[in-house]
Amino acid sequence: MLMAVKNNLKLIFSYFILNIKKEWKYKASFFMQLIMMIVNDLFFIIQWVIIFNLVDNIGGYGFNETMLLWGIAAGGYGWCHALFGGAWNIKDIVYDGKLDVYLTQPKSVLLNVCCSSTEIAALGDIAYSFIVLAIIGAPWWWYLIMPFAGILAGLVYVSVYVVFTSLCFYIKRGDAIAKSVEGTLNKSGNYPPAIYNNVVKAIFYTVIPVAFYTFVPAQFMFLTFNIWAVLGAVGFTALWVILAFAMFKMGLKKYNSGNLMGGRL
Amino acid sequence: MKVIEVENLRKEFVSKKRVTKPNGKKSIFKREKSIKNAVDGISFSVEEGEALAFIGPNGAGKSTTIKMLTGILYPTSGDVKVLGLNPSEDRIKLSYQIGSVFGQKEQLWVHLSAYENFKFFGSIYDIKKDVLKARIEELANIFEINDFMHQPVKSLSLGQRMKCEMVASLLHNPKMLFFDEPTIGLDPIAKETLRKLIKKINRELGTTIFFTSHDVGDIEEVCKRVIIINDGKIVLDDSMKNLKYHHLNKKIVEVNLKKNVTIPKKDGITILKAKETLYKIEVDMNKTSMDELLGMFKADDLQDITISSTPLEDIIKDIYRGTNE
């Protein structure tokens, strides 16, 4: 068991290094993508400067707290697109019958596919999650927690995407659903939780777990640290990860390896 | 020892097509289900160390079979055992022990060197660093890739790439190697190189080879045993020697001459078609030889000549005819 965990971590790492090496051959584009992403994230700060000129706080969240949400969201997005960027190719891989290679290798197919690609711009997002901390003048220990929070948020994000994109095995436009859910996750997580009503909050704590993407990590890992809430968040995240693996595995039985799938229909 | 045991294996594909209305237009909502048996109840077994060719025309079910053997596809029904394991249930366990090369689907990352690729495969297969190093060295010597394995794969020639692909699929020391249409789309020289490599793996490393192709030429040199599949069913399971004697004994010669000549009658030489100076002649190699036929023309009279083996489709027809008689 421990050996398997070690081997899988090694696999994630090998893939990551290989992906970076590949992109590193075009250094100008590499840095361009990275810097553009950071500037992109910085742009949104102005929006909040203007908003918090109109009101002091939104449900207890002022400028700093809102920025923290953005930092965690950027970190989550960044970590999962850097380590598991291949998840966003699942639809194409399944429809083009390109899963074969992964199926002949002795690793979890899902993990293998997810690790197979890295989005360079995502590294900019990871960097931004720390830049935010500097902007809001965070205490030193927030810097230590940020990678952990980012990876946790990233796991929620990628798992949700995989759960819904696994519908691709059954229906042709499965990825449209996944993209819509992802879009909701991506957009709603950046705003102070107080603006949502209870019905929406209920959705955010369950089917579309926006809460565990940003709200819970922000509140209980940074603002008011609470070990039990953190453990709860870890457990909930683990549940989504397991669900992602299960959904993908179920779908895999439907995999047709390019026969009578996608284009040929 | 039997390494592959297949019993009554079936795979069906279900597809839904839009119903075509009487007026020729396609219905938007109504779909009809159609079931195609890609593999229709086949049984066979393979011994350790064998080199087996699994051939058939396009759409015969070769790829579907090999994909069920390697755990890529779930069978609809029937039993499969590869190295004593069920491929779809013990996929991971099995994949440590088998290798696969799927034609046209390259597994190497082209921007990186073959050596970097090998190191990556090392982590896919959990091979220890020193073991991997020794293995790369050993294989590099056998396949003679030392000179170019540190260059980016994209700068290599087709032949060099193929060698590197082979090494990559042998790094984890598989007991069996599966090839799915490895020669498809290759030029004659590359095909020849590949066949030699596969032969080498079988003879020198003792690896069991399972090989699919729609090209009879592929198997003549590489394999000792052959299974022919058509429409999802096995039509022949025999030694290469027998196949050669009974079905690959005929060659087709097409000649275009400068002037009309009369071809004398001879046992084993049949004129299939004659149109002015164009001749299509079948030569039975068991009864006569190519020399005999070619001796009938003056070299100066020849304008154009092609010699080919009997196409696979004709062999299959031939087999059906034989079984019906």
Add this chain to the structure above:
Amino acid sequence: MNKYLSIYATSFKQESKTLGNSITSVISFAVIIYIFKQLWGYIYGGGGGGTLINGYTLDMMIWYMIMAEVLMYALNGRTVTRAFAADIKSGKIAYQLNKPYNYYSYQIANQSAGFIWKLCFLVPTGIAMGLLLLGPIENFSALYILPLLTSLILACLLLCIVYGTVGLLCFWIEEATPFTWIVQKFVMLFGLFFPPEFFPTWLQPFINYSPIYAMMSGPCKLLASFSWDLFYTVTISQVAYIALFMVIGLLMYKFGTRKVNVNGG
């Protein structure tokens, strides 16, 4: 003219094939409108009612946002830039369509099919969201529909021409999309997030006389509170900027093709 109609028909058919994408973007559009409603609802102090911020009621603010998001979703700047850039790289622009105005008409026919298809989804969704979240616009008259649509289409055309002109930079540089991206960010920041009145007084004239006003703020203000005077102002600025960017584009085309001819021998 017939030629352009047939280009138009082909592109339109092409667009209608991507139904899945359209649905995804409509959902994401609806989500963002909902979030904005919640956010501004909170800022306006829940009640909405008569509260005014910088001259805007909550309803005006959200209708403004709806129009802004319609424009944002209707045109994918990168796609437009890429289409222009691709024609330069393939040489089509210089050899097959040797009259610049031909080229512009061809591209606009081509691109407008894309945004008109999207508008068919976005406009009804926008109206539905508005009616659902806010109810009908006060003092709205059926007479306003035509000018509003005119303004919307002109804004789309202008956006299209601006992003296309950015694509013409490819006569001189390899990759123009980073510039598109910068333009998009400025449009978002100064046009989409807030009406011009929310910016410092010294900045407002700059926004009002910039193309951003013609592309974004102008038509959005028109929906938020219609007046014929405003309509005339917006239309004049739209027509003026369309003409200006066409002239810039034609000049770039003239110098650009000369450069291609010299280089290409």
